[in-house]
Amino acid sequence: MTIAIHESALIRHFNTRKETLRAWEEKIGCRFSPFRGFKMPDSRLYIEHPDFLDSIVDLVLTNERHIFIRGPVGSGKSTLMLLALRDLPTLMDRRGNRFVAGYVGMTGLYEKQMAAAIADSLRVKYRRSWETSQIIDAISVECVRRYIEEKCRTALFIEDVADNQEAAFHKIRYLADLPTEEMKDSYGTALDEPIVTLIMSGTMEYWNAMLNYLPQIADRTEPLDVPPLDNAKAKEFIARRVAYAQGKIDTFDKDNIDVYPFAEEAVRCINGAAKGNPRDIRMLARGCEQVAAEDFRRTGDPTVTQKIAELVADAYAVILKEVH
Ligand SMILES: Nc1ncnc2c1ncn2[C@@H]1O[C@H](COP(=O)(O)OP(=O)(O)OP(=O)(O)O)[C@@H](O)[C@H]1O
Ligand SMILES: [Mg+2]
Numbered sequence: 105m106t107i108a109i110h111e112s113a114l115i116r117h118f119n120t121r122k123e124t125l126r127a128w129e130e131k132i133g134c135r136f137s138p139f140r141g142f143k144m145p146d147s148r149l150y151i152e153h154p155d156f157l158d159s160i161v162d163l164v165l166t167n168e169r170h171i172f173i174r175g176p177v178g179s180g181k182s183t184l185m186l187l188a189l190r191d192l193p194t195l196m197d198r199r200g201n202r203f204v205a206g207y208v209g210m211t212g213l214y215e216k217q218m219a220a221a222i223a224d225s226l227r228v229k230y231r232r233s234w235e236t237s238q239i240i241d242a243i244s245v246e247c248v249r250r251y252i253e254e255k256c257r258t259a260l261f262i263e264d265v266a267d268n269q270e271a272a273f274h275k276i277r278y279l280a281d282l283p284t285e286e287m288k289d290s291y292g293t294a295l296d297e298p299i300v301t302l303i304m305s306g307t308m309e310y311w312n313a314m315l316n317y318l319p320q321i322a323d324r325t326e327p328l329d330v331p332p333l334d335n336a337k338a339k340e341f342i343a344r345r346v347a348y349a350q351g352k353i354d355t356f357d358k359d360n361i362d363v364y365p366f367a368e369e370a371v372r373c374i375n376g377a378a379k380g381n382p383r384d385i386r387m388l389a390r391g392c393e394q395v396a397a398e399d400f401r402r403t404g405d406p407t408v409t410q411k412i413a414e415l416v417a418d419a420y421a422v423i424l425k426e427v428h
Contacts, residue, residue, distance in 0.1 A: 175330035178383025332380025
């Protein structure tokens with residue numbers, strides 16, 4: 105049997121484009137596109153906001169308020185959460201408490217799914233047949249036990265918190281308010297401070313919704329805005345990704361950044377259009393890669409010029425507006 109394979113115009117176009125990109129990547133010494141999306145954040149690609157991370161950690165350590173990491177889509181909320189999550193188990197608060205941390209990254213959860221996700225993330229055992237309230241009880245009992253017996257507070261990271269069902273939210277609130285009055289009565293001074301800290305994320309719209317619908321939590325929560333990348337950081341963002349794709353990230357010199365093949369003005373233009381939003385910077389840089397690759401095929405010069413950046417920024421202006 106023979107199968108005739110006709111290369112369609114679309115596939116031909118696709119392959120040509122792939123080859124064009126490949127040639128450009130090869131020219132600048134990259135093994136793959138520097139601007140592709142990576143599933144897990146690699147800390148070597150991360151542009152630090154040390155003050156911001158400090159302020160999150162300080163708030164957790166002082167144990168006075170919950171935290172809402174606030175920012176537009178793609179501003180880096182999840183990335184920050186994962187970093188804070190990673191650092192927390194190495195820290196100790198003023199009273200000598202350590203931390204057990206859990207992370208709920210799924211959204212759109214009903215109350216039982218939320219309860220189960222929290223239990224899983226904190227490694228609390230429960231039965232599938234249990235009601236939501238039984239699962240939540242098991243979690244709170246374990247949080248109390250960890251606090252009293254192991255001197256461990258609980259930090260619970262919940263992504264895009266307002267994207268969950270409202271009923272799920274009320275379960276979260278119960279945990280946020282621990283210890284209960286009865287617990288305080290029975291344990292006395294052994295249990296005289298909050299034992300669960302929530303670190304939530306979401307956009308400004310969701311924060312406002314929370315203020316309106318759940319003032320009980322919002323009143324005790326500190327909103328922290330994810331800072332946008334300034335031009336120097338945007339440059340580092342692009343340069344790190346190029347170095348990563350070149351296999352040179354481990355010798356990256358933060359104090360001596362070469363942003364080749366991007367022109368400095370191109371970086372400024374990209375960052376202006378992206379308003380310092382890392383996801384948008386990545387999208388625009390990828391667009392620039394495509395145009396630069398076409399130019400490279402014709403002229404032999406791989407530079408991402410200011411002109412290319414302006415062209416791409418204009419083309420993406422509409423898309424970026426729709427995304428936000
Ligand atoms: N400080 C940073 N340094 C380097 N890359 C970053 C930084 N912050 C975010 N990114 C990258 O930008 C992209 C978006 O980040 P992230 O998913 O954390 O944003 P988000 O605010 O959680 O978005 P969403 O609202 O869609 O959940 C990811 O590819 C991430 O790796
Ligand atoms: Mg996110």
